[in-house]
Amino acid sequence: MSEKFPTRPIRGMNDLYPRKLRIVNYLIETIKKVADLYCYEEFESPLLEPIEIFAAKSSEELVNEQSFVVEKKKNERLILRPELTPSLARMVAKKSQALKKPIRWFSVPTCYRYERPQRGRSREFKQPNFDILAENSIYADLEIINIAIDILTTLGANEDQFQIFFNNRRFIDSVCELILGIDKKKMPLVYKILDKFQKMDSNEFDKYVLDSFDDEFIIQGIYKLTEANDIEELMSSFENIPPEFFEAKGFNELKQLELLLDESGLSKYCTFSSGIVRGLDYYTGTVFEVFDTGEENRRSIFGGGRYDNLLDLFSEEKLSGVGFGMGILTLRLFLQTYDLIPDNLKEKDYSKTIYIATLKEEVAPYTVQIANKIRNDGYACIIDYRFESIGNQLSKANELGVKISLIIGPNEMNERSITIKNMKTEKQKSIKFENLNKEITALFS
Amino acid sequence: MSEKFPTRPIRGMNDLYPRKLRIVNYLIETIKKVADLYCYEEFESPLLEPIEIFAAKSSEELVNEQSFVVEKKKNERLILRPELTPSLARMVAKKSQALKKPIRWFSVPTCYRYERPQRGRSREFKQPNFDILAENSIYADLEIINIAIDILTTLGANEDQFQIFFNNRRFIDSVCELILGIDKKKMPLVYKILDKFQKMDSNEFDKYVLDSFDDEFIIQGIYKLTEANDIEELMSSFENIPPEFFEAKGFNELKQLELLLDESGLSKYCTFSSGIVRGLDYYTGTVFEVFDTGEENRRSIFGGGRYDNLLDLFSEEKLSGVGFGMGILTLRLFLQTYDLIPDNLKEKDYSKTIYIATLKEEVAPYTVQIANKIRNDGYACIIDYRFESIGNQLSKANELGVKISLIIGPNEMNERSITIKNMKTEKQKSIKFENLNKEITALFS
Numbered sequence: 001m002s003e004k005f006p007t008r009p010i011r012g013m014n015d016l017y018p019r020k021l022r023i024v025n026y027l028i029e030t031i032k033k034v035a036d037l038y039c040y041e042e043f044e045s046p047l048l049e050p051i052e053i054f055a056a057k058s059s060e061e062l063v064n065e066q067s068f069v070v071e072k073k074k075n076e077r078l079i080l081r082p083e084l085t086p087s088l089a090r091m092v093a094k095k096s097q098a099l100k101k102p103i104r105w106f107s108v109p110t111c112y113r114y115e116r117p118q119r120g121r122s123r124e125f126k127q128p129n130f131d132i133l134a135e136n137s138i139y140a141d142l143e144i145i146n147i148a149i150d151i152l153t154t155l156g157a158n159e160d161q162f163q164i165f166f167n168n169r170r171f172i173d174s175v176c177e178l179i180l181g182i183d184k185k186k187m188p189l190v191y192k193i194l195d196k197f198q199k200m201d202s203n204e205f206d207k208y209v210l211d212s213f214d215d216e217f218i219i220q221g222i223y224k225l226t227e228a229n230d231i232e233e234l235m236s237s238f239e240n241i242p243p244e245f246f247e248a249k250g251f252n253e254l255k256q257l258e259l260l261l262d263e264s265g266l267s268k269y270c271t272f273s274s275g276i277v278r279g280l281d282y283y284t285g286t287v288f289e290v291f292d293t294g295e296e297n298r299r300s301i302f303g304g305g306r307y308d309n310l311l312d313l314f315s316e317e318k319l320s321g322v323g324f325g326m327g328i329l330t331l332r333l334f335l336q337t338y339d340l341i342p343d344n345l346k347e348k349d350y351s352k353t354i355y356i357a358t359l360k361e362e363v364a365p366y367t368v369q370i371a372n373k374i375r376n377d378g379y380a381c382i383i384d385y386r387f388e389s390i391g392n393q394l395s396k397a398n399e400l401g402v403k404i405s406l407i408i409g410p411n412e413m414n415e416r417s418i419t420i421k422n423m424k425t426e427k428q429k430s431i432k433f434e435n436l437n438k439e440i441t442a443l444f445s
Numbered sequence: 446m447s448e449k450f451p452t453r454p455i456r457g458m459n460d461l462y463p464r465k466l467r468i469v470n471y472l473i474e475t476i477k478k479v480a481d482l483y484c485y486e487e488f489e490s491p492l493l494e495p496i497e498i499f500a501a502k503s504s505e506e507l508v509n510e511q512s513f514v515v516e517k518k519k520n521e522r523l524i525l526r527p528e529l530t531p532s533l534a535r536m537v538a539k540k541s542q543a544l545k546k547p548i549r550w551f552s553v554p555t556c557y558r559y560e561r562p563q564r565g566r567s568r569e570f571k572q573p574n575f576d577i578l579a580e581n582s583i584y585a586d587l588e589i590i591n592i593a594i595d596i597l598t599t600l601g602a603n604e605d606q607f608q609i610f611f612n613n614r615r616f617i618d619s620v621c622e623l624i625l626g627i628d629k630k631k632m633p634l635v636y637k638i639l640d641k642f643q644k645m646d647s648n649e650f651d652k653y654v655l656d657s658f659d660d661e662f663i664i665q666g667i668y669k670l671t672e673a674n675d676i677e678e679l680m681s682s683f684e685n686i687p688p689e690f691f692e693a694k695g696f697n698e699l700k701q702l703e704l705l706l707d708e709s710g711l712s713k714y715c716t717f718s719s720g721i722v723r724g725l726d727y728y729t730g731t732v733f734e735v736f737d738t739g740e741e742n743r744r745s746i747f748g749g750g751r752y753d754n755l756l757d758l759f760s761e762e763k764l765s766g767v768g769f770g771m772g773i774l775t776l777r778l779f780l781q782t783y784d785l786i787p788d789n790l791k792e793k794d795y796s797k798t799i800y801i802a803t804l805k806e807e808v809a810p811y812t813v814q815i816a817n818k819i820r821n822d823g824y825a826c827i828i829d830y831r832f833e834s835i836g837n838q839l840s841k842a843n844e845l846g847v848k849i850s851l852i853i854g855p856n857e858m859n860e861r862s863i864t865i866k867n868m869k870t871e872k873q874k875s876i877k878f879e880n881l882n883k884e885i886t887a888l889f890s
Contacts, residue, residue: 004761006759007535007759013493015491018486038820039795043462046460068493068515080525090450091460094452104827137831264814265814314450314451314452316449348486365709378482385582
């Protein structure tokens with residue numbers, strides 16, 4: 001007996017057996033249907049990219065540590081993409097002149113991150129991305145949020161189960177710079193603090209704020225930003241707001257988006273939240289994050305936002321975009337919480353499949369002819385090649401949930417006939433080979 | 446001006462812009478439809494596997510050289526799968542007891558090989574796999590060949606454009622051992638020689654044979670095997686065939702498959718060819734290879750066969766299977782040769798999309814309401830957020846090939862009406878918001 005290899009997948013990755021893949025495919029097909037309704041076109045980039053385009057905005061060490069990297073040549077380090085955006089930017093930069101604007105694209109990439117695996121986090125994950133590029137109008141931001149809502153509602157979720165918390169980074173910039181008087185250079189720190197509010201316990205968070213700022217007015221302001229859910233209320237909590245604030249892009253974009261969400265009938269799904277800033281550095285305008293709002297499982301499902309200068313690693317062209325990336329695993333866990341995964345995905349559906357029971361091996365070539373005819377007519381069928389007793393074969397058919405079985409024996413072959421059995425009524429009759437399609441169509445209708 | 450990164454993808458990999466991805470998706474969707482008709486269930490395995498399960502049947506050095514490998518920990522080398530079969534075996538071995546037999550599975554993996562890129566060969570390639578496992582009947586071999594034929598004919602190809610050349614390794618074993626008297630140990634060499642016949646020029650091939658064998662009878666026999674396309678003729682070219690030969694499994698399986706292909710009406714797509722053995726070591730019975738039969742572009746498109754002991758790296762369980770892997774790129778090039786890629790895939794089809802032209806930004810919220818109504822009814826629509834002149838917007842709609850446009854201005858918003866325009870007849874009329882669905886359905890039917 002030779003040594004055997006383990007059958008488990010490598011750490012942090014999952015085998016998708018048909019039962020689980022049916023659910024994943026259902027989610028992806030739903031997402032693709034919504035993409036079609038919005039006329040987003042699908043693209044695909046190679047999995048491997050030079051590590052530099054991911055490291056450019058952080059550091060190669062950090063990217064390397066958290067990623068899967070291949071080194072086939074000296075000084076050429078290839079990364080299994082941890083996210084799609086740099087590849088999107090590269091592909092758009094390459095053909096920007098030829099592409100019709102605005103660009104409405106989506107993709108369903110598998111991404112890889114070398115992180116500690118945990119519930120809702122795998123080292124290999126599918127993360128559909130939607131982006132609208134070269135469209136500066138706030139209506140593009142609205143469209144992207146609308147798509148996110150449509151995906152969730154098409155999957156059966158409602159406004160009691162999820163909320164989209166939206167904000168605007170330019171608005172936060174204005175509050176901090178024009179009202180709180182925070183130095184522009186310190187803004188990345190402010191974003192880091194706001195981003196940590198959900199992730200730290202309150203003692204830890206208090207310490208983090210006190211370590212970062214010592215001006216009491218600024219500290220109070222930051223605390224207000226962590227929890228405000230009403231633009232007016234937040235504004236009225238500040239005194240002496242300079243008039244430039246109300247003329248600045250941030251405040252106006254945010255107010256316009258809020259108004260548009262209302263006028264478009266989407267406001268029940270959306271809540272302003274000044275604490276939502278999104279971790280990634282490249283967001284510049286609207287940002288949003290979709291939360292499961294259940295009391296016990298309040299958590300982020302996915303998010304997105306507007307980024308200016310998408311192409312800056314690759315070209316001088318200025319291009320703004322807005323989009324989101326939606327992890328399939330988190331989405332699935334969210335839907336499971338609310339029992340929104342259709343039950344009929346648990347087993348393969350054989351109700352429209354025809355089961356062909358063959359009595360003897362000698363007649364099997366005739367069975368194959370029948371099967372080919374059925375498939376040509378567009379129906380699925382399954383042939384049992386074990387040639388067991390008719391009782392055995394029909395009980396297998398019943399187990400699968402088949403509605404129509406065919407029974408083929410020597411008589412049928414000699415007469416070029418078929419015995420067709422309605423598995424529900426248990427009635428069976430003999431029909432001619434030529435009439436098979438008509439009979440099946442009648443039984444299925 | 447800062448240094449920019451190159452926009453090309455890494456060597457040997459391709460960006461799939463929407464135009465090209467539409468073709469790839471068309472091929473994969475067709476393949477999935479055929480899988481449905483045969484009741485094959487889809488599965489997915491992680492991209493990364495321990496290198497050992499691929500190296501077990503060759504060598505780690507060889508596998509390493511031709512593959513992309515990630516090393517996150519000392520002594521743990523992960524490979525980006527170069528093919529799917531070892532992962533299939535691992536997943537089946539893990540749950541074999543729980544899986545209903547026979548197992549009919551397919552998958553659409555992306556695989557990676559570090560080879561010199563050339564026409565029809567990319568370092569990143571999609572390769573759909575079909576396998577039927579735990580079904581020893583020759584009818585399983587027939588079913589797999591039938592699937593291959595159905596995929597090609599569904600895509601529009603016919604028997605003048607492709608042929609499936611089939612053979613049986615056990616048959617070749619019998620010919621070599623029982624008729625030619627070749628030592629069993631030399632069989633891998635015989636397979637190598639037969640496999641090289643198509644790939645070497647004739648001088649090179651002659652030298653290879655002479656370097657491998659010196660017995661003239663054996664050499665003559667091997668030459669016969671390289672080119673025979675008729676079982677009877679091949680047999681009658683040998684004298685003194687021992688009776689065991691005709692009783693052996695190889696001859697009988699091959700004859701039975703030939704007969705079944707004929708009786709099932711598939712023989713026009715299939716030709717016996719004793720020179721087809723398939724390079725991979727794990728095939729043991731039926732083997733086949735699909736060729737483009739065009740005079741000028743005769744080449745292999747894909748192939749498959751039966752393998753015993755699929756699980757032997759992972760378990761003691763004996764499991765036989767038959768299947769094939771079909772490279773999407775080669776398939777696409779084959780179809781292109783015969784102009785079988787539908788023309789309408791070249792551009793996105795907007796003929797069922799509704800274009801909404803908005804005259805002024807002020808009425809855009811009403812436009813968004815209309816768009817949401819249209820999508821709820823299951824129709825695609827596209828909104829222009831540039832708010833240019835009506836002429837500009839409608840000519841964009843015409844360019845896309847849209848059949849219905851809606852025109853929304855202040856009057857429409859005030860009256861909650863919609864101006865609907867048939868782009869072909871150029872007729873337009875005003876309708877109520879509530880009647881939109883009815884009007885669209887009528888125009889599209």
